[in-house]
Amino acid sequence: MDPMGVGVIGTGDISDVYLANLSRYPRIVRLVAAQNRTRPKAERQAVRYGIGTVHDTVEELLADPQVELVLNLTPPEAHAPINIAALSAGRHVYSEKPLATSLEDARRTLDHAHDLGLHLGCAPDTWLGGRAQTMRDLIDSGEIGEVTAGVATIVYPGLEWFHPSPFQSYRADVGPLADIGIYYVSMLIALLGPVRQVAAMGKKTFDERTAHYGPIAGRPIPVEVETHVSASLEFEQGAVVTLLVSTDVPDSQLPRMELYGTRGTLCMPETEPMAGPNTFGGPLWIRTLDDARYKDIPRPAPTPWTEAENRHRFNETDFGADPSVPRINSRGIGLVDEVLAIAEGRPMRCSGDLACHVLDVIESIYASSRQRRFVEVASSCRRPAPLPADFPGPQV
The missing domain is CATH 3.30.360.10 (Dihydrodipicolinate Reductase; domain 2)
Incomplete structure (x- = not known):
């Protein structure tokens, strides 16, 4: 499979561990674009993790043809509007938790993804x-x-x-x-x-x-x-x-x-x-x-x-000893699973x-x-499949 182009929106504190972990899966994902409310933060993360393009606005990032999936790491109140905008632009989405700040907005986002035939993933993983x-x-x-x-x-x-x-x-x-x-x-x-x-x-x-x-x-x-x-x-x-x-x-x-x-x-x-x-x-x-x-x-x-x-795997020690990355985090493997699910035509886990x-x-x-x-509880869901023993670990 060709690696999927990922654009990250929101490059605050939590972005370090996501970007560090995802950069270790170059055969599955490519970090191609970043955007943040304050551009210098996005620029710093782009330099640190080899992200080629920094955009000034969400709209610019969503129009970037390199971006196939949006990683939404914004504050919770921005999750629903950005997720819906990304889906409307034809991009798959992986969002930080919670999916929205209200159940109504979460259902609206989920329905929108289903209507468009796009994948919508969400932490925690x-x-x-x-x-x-x-x-x-x-x-x-x-x-x-x-x-x-x-x-x-x-x-x-x-x-x-x-x-x-x-x-x-x-x-x-x-x-x-x-x-x-x-x-x-x-x-x-x-x-x-x-x-x-x-x-x-x-x-x-x-x-x-x-x-x-x-x-x-x-x-x-x-x-x-x-x-x-x-x-x-x-x-x-x-x-x-x-x-x-x-x-x-x-x-x-x-x-x-x-x-x-x-x-x-x-x-x-x-x-x-x-x-x-x-x-x-x-x-x-x-x-x-x-x-x-x-x-x-x-x-x-x-x-x-x-x-x-x-x-x-994913038991604290897989991602090395980089002191800037909290060792208790392997965040992002839910997104990796989403990309593999898209390629394999199966349900994603998160x-x-x-x-x-x-x-x-x-x-x-x-x-x-x-x-x-x-x-x-009005809704239900399937019990997600267990992670197989051969699920790929870090590739670099």
Whole structure:
């Protein structure tokens, strides 16, 4: 196959890891054009990653005949309008998460892609990493029996302590669920399939927070959305999973994600800060009924968890030791899969259908919390195929 020409719109902080990773797939993608609201940022990234053309406007980039697929790394409020414009220009799209800041706009974008026969992909792609794909292997092989329940938690003091731009996490149209919790919801759906209904409660603990990191330290952050949300998700396959997303927790021995089967448990621990399902690799623990201490009375001392053998690539170390690229990121493999799916005529994994269902689940959680009732999730999606063992790794 000839490599597909990719034009990136938005060359801010997150673009480094995308461009570094994608530049390692020269036989699949070519980084041909860049555009940013401030041209110097686009020029710096173009020099750094060998991007030949810098455009002043989105319209110029979309008119560039080299661009076959648009990588949209703009802020969330710009996702829907730019994605729709790119599709209208006949370009495939891969968007940063969330697909849009409202379910209505996400559905409009998805419908537009379907009508035009174009591919629409969306982050997160962290569930394509080695740890989650090993979980998928163990689930599909029946190693832990039928998955009946689980728990997924992300609790911390808030993005304002370590992020250069934490504001979207507290805006009404994004919030912690669509900013951070989306990694957990996406991974659960990728592992278990679509969600049928939800029940939730939430609260907004503070009306205003303060930035503590970088040049914006000291700035007030208005809070427009619930910042502590506890939800129960019933999946179409029958499992009931508890989801806890909170930016109101000073410290905890959480987070982690666990899935409970009829014969055993899978545990995805966070062994370092912010290294849960929002990352590609790390340890995965398993304990089956043969190892569990609860079957015996009196209970013996707990046996150690067994670390599951990672059976896949994209487990933190594939992309070398460039200190400018966060080692917990292999972001962009979802886009690589999209390009291969186009060439091979098969469904892509990080699809717009999946992203739209994820956003539907998130909006249903908010609706359940505010209305104090169970909420049926209107949409569904296919459970994406697992990543094959021969999926290409970095080529340079």
